[in-house]
Amino acid sequence: MGPLAPLEIISGDWNLFLALIIGIAFGFVLEQAGFSSTRKLAGVFYGYDMVVLKVFFTAAVTGMLGLLYLSLFGWIDLNLTYVNPLYLGSTIAGGVIMGVGFIVGGFCPGTSVCAAAIGKIDAMVFVGGIFLGVFLFAELYPLIESFYMSGYLGSPKVFQSLGIRMGVFALLLTLVAVIMFIVAEKVEKFVNKGA
């Protein structure tokens, strides 16, 4: 039955229209979660507000379990869904640069759009910075290309990389997330008691 667009159950134009609707829901939930606040976002790195960790991992686990069950019921064919390709060098280096960008700028791209939408000037400037960063990458691309394409390992799934079964990994990740939530609640209480 799904995914609808790759199976051509819906047209390309419908897919773009639904992208807008999905985006509205995405932006609404991000803003309601408090992700339009740069100090809330930065809180995860200092322990005074762990909302990023709680929302992010709840969403990842919900998404993972939902997709697994939809696939088990035969409602979505996971062979037709996009799986991020793994290029060891650029995945790690890109992540490290983004990590520094997060702590320096206090947003990531999605949350900055959300915060800009409610009038945060710092978020608008952050979005401007993203455009500059993309432009810089594009202009330097000939120098970076060989590193960008290096360490290609296909599009492996994490349980294959670890050599365990999919269901076992899903259970382990869910348990790890629950333990992280318990620790996050304790860290928040501890840090804010001192303040």
Add this chain to the structure above:
Amino acid sequence: MNPYIAGILLGLVLIASFFVSGRGLGASGAMKSSVVAVVNTVAPDYAAQDAFYSKYVQNGQKPLKAWLVFEVLGVLIGGFLSGAVSGRLKLGIEKGPRITDRRRLILALAGGLLFGFGSQLGRGCTSGSALTGMAILSSAGFLSMMAIFGTGFAVAYFFRKNWI
């Protein structure tokens, strides 16, 4: 909103995205499309022969007619609607208690620049690579998540005066 409820709702939006389009959520891809569109408008000959831009404009492709561009327009609308119903629409700068507005804006620009560059190198940002990648159980998604948040925690100490 309770963060765990927000997380479940976000997970459901992510599942809907996969069910409809076969791909997850994203953000930085739309910024890339915008940059490509601007360069293609200002300097079409350059874009057509450049190693980076040509990938997105060959065969008459329209860079702005992309799934993520529509999705991010939605994020803008959805964020605005949420701010409106919760009374949070307000022009202003948010920052740590110990820094000036000027410093905050310079840091925001620098952070955005790093994120823009890093998201292209890493083939996606926190939404497109880390969150979406984890939900679909891609190894790249997990590695991306660990690199972003691991680095954030590793360098947080050196930037603490900007936040606390």
